[in-house]
Amino acid sequence: MSCCYIGFNPDPSILRVGSDYYIATSTFKWFPGVQIHHSTDLIHWELICHPLEKPSQLNMIGNQSSCGIWAPCLSYSNGIYYLIYTDVKAFIGICCQDLSGLGTYVDFDFYKYKEF
Template identity: 45%
Template sequence: MVVNPVIPGFHPDPSVYRVGDDYFLACSSFEYYPGVPIFHSRDLTAWSQIGNALDRPSQLNLVTAPSSGGIYAPTLRHHDGLFLLITTNVSDRGHFIVTAQDPAGPWSDPIVIDGLPGVDPDLAWDETGACWCTYATFGAEAGTIMQVPLDPLRGKILDEPRPLWSGTGLAAPEAPHLYRIDGNCLVRCSSMRWSKRSGWMPRRERLGSVADPSADPSAVASLKMTGSSSSARPYRQSNSLTPSRPTRATPAGLSACTAVTSGSR
């Protein structure tokens, strides 16, 4: 029987990825340092922290970060033997990617994605090996899930961003994640930060095709999501602990679209 919370304290926006028999989880860290804690599990129930993806000043600048600023909603992936983590520092450089051979670290210095606005970026690879970044518009422009082809190892945008979906009409969609299930490509996103709703929108097109923004909202299944009301202080305390390091994971070469689960706000 699962006893929640499986990871107590302040650990919002979890992104979970499976490599072989191992599960790895990354979550937001906002204005706190070190950033983006990384956890490991074999059963999705017992988790241990194995490190932080952002643990040195060259990776993480929080000097001007206000409360609830800093690092938003990371996405953790594994592709071609390499772990990739994409996230957004809303108080500094915007979107960037860090990579590692071992999720416990060390992680690389950031590969900054210049010229790409928004928050909550996701990475996925199609059947041709092309990488796609899906993200949400933010602030005054919030309201659309966008997508762009990307070279993740250079941080280069390969085409103009295009709209993918504008939601069900409830509120501004955010936190998109892509999945390939039974031949369909699906996008899962939250309808609004405080609405505690999310939707599954099935897509049979290839990644990068433009979704019909007038699609029938009845095709979207509403799901309940658990909100987080924890204060930031327990995170700062728990994050100061020295994490244990489990056995190194064996890469399995899974496609990003077959992630076991990936949650967000």
């Protein structure tokens, strides 16, 4: 990781799709939970989204105040990006076709998918 990717970015999950690189990191905050950056050269990074947009994707009821979203895992298959993450008590997933598009993420039950 280059020094150009500044700030606190724990639990990185990096993904290459063609000539594009994406990295999902934890924020350890209830919102936005996860952030995704994009690069084409692994030196210059741009924050493109905070994919967790709905309360259903961030159900923190019952979590201690120090518990937030952590350990995101970003993957890609057949034109769809998948993001799996945990909030201490549950594993949760969302998917989309365009990482930069707000409102394009849909919840999914990743336990039903055999490729995970």
